[in-house]
Amino acid sequence: TAKWIATPNRTREILDTYNIFFKKSLGQNFIIDVNILNNIIQKAGIDKNAGVIEIGPGIGGLTEQLAVNADKVLAYEIDQRLLPVLENTLRAYENIRIVHQDILEANVNEMVKQFFSYEQPIHVVANLPYYITTPILMKLLRESLPVNSFTVMIQKEVADRMAAEPNSKTYGSLSIAVQYYTEANVVMHVPKTVFMPPPNVDSGVLKLTRRQKPPVQVDDEDYFFSIVQACFAQRRKTLRNNLKQHFKTADKVKISEALDKAGIDGARRGESLTMQELAVLANTFYQLYK
Ligand code: SAM
Secondary structure, eight states: OOSOSSSHHHHHHHHHHHTOOOOGGGTOOEEOOHHHHHHHHHHHTOOTTOEEEEEOOTTSHHHHHHHHHSSEEEEEEOOTTHHHHHHHHTTTOSSEEEEESOGGGOOHHHHHHHHSOTTOOEEEEEEOOGGGHHHHHHHHHHTTOSOSEEEEEEEHHHHHHHHOOTTSTTOSHHHHHHHHHEEEEEEEEEOGGGEESOOSSOEEEEEEEEOSSOSSOOSOHHHHHHHHHHHTSSTTSOHHHHHHHHSTTSOHHHHHHHHHHHTOOTTSOGGGOOHHHHHHHHHHHHHHHO
16 A cells, blocks of 8 residues: 555556556546545545445546545446556455446446445545536436435536525526535635646535435426526526516516515526525416416
8 A cells, every 4th residue: 555546656657557548538637646535535524334436436546545445435437448457456455346337327326226235325426527527416416316425526616606605606507406405515625736637627626415305395396497597597687587588478477476476576686596585486486377
């Protein structure tokens, strides 16, 4: 263990040995700093009982630290070239299972049942491929996996949007989509220098803690999310105008009536509405006009 994978020298050595070049199209930016990895693992609250799901092990830098700190690690890697590399770099660890699959296509629930024990707490910990951060997280959230938390390195700007509060610049439908399922916090900002190669964008670690149940009661989830989309569609427009745009066929009277009934001023901007207000608004439209 004197020679961790996630160091500049060992990483370079592995890449040279296997003649691996970085694939930008797969978001390959490997972490070469063991301290950062251990901070992430600590923020995730991983201990020896934990089962961990990792997306994109790369050459195994984070996977190795997870294997040392957790009970078991299940890792999904799409890049065929990395399989023989992982087999070698992680050969000392018996608690890792690598699955060669696109995470977006994977039946994670089925694998979780097979691989982890029934009562084990499960966490997602990953340095995500940035080009598909949102699809990955939304897939895993919507599938209602038995996962307690997600601690993920992502583009800082996306982390900020997911964790944003009402009236902030980055608050929008993505904040609501994520916060409907989880409590979201940005727990670390990470310098570009800990990656090989350094990414073009700033990075941060987002921690999502699953809620037992959504913080608001909605009559119909799909309808709720479509109203949320509509409210944030054009940031400079008022709520009333965004809703008019959404309900193209509805008359103004209907929209005013629903806004009145919900007790929400149509002159406000979407970005000022709390999730609670958005839920009331969606439920009102749903009950009046669905
Ligand atoms: N975990 C490593 C680390 O921290 O050094 C590598 C992280 S790198 C940012 C992202 C990894 O995700 C790459 O290994 C890439 O090949 C993999 N990847 C990209 N798209 C994927 C997908 N759809 N499914 C599974 N893995 C994917």
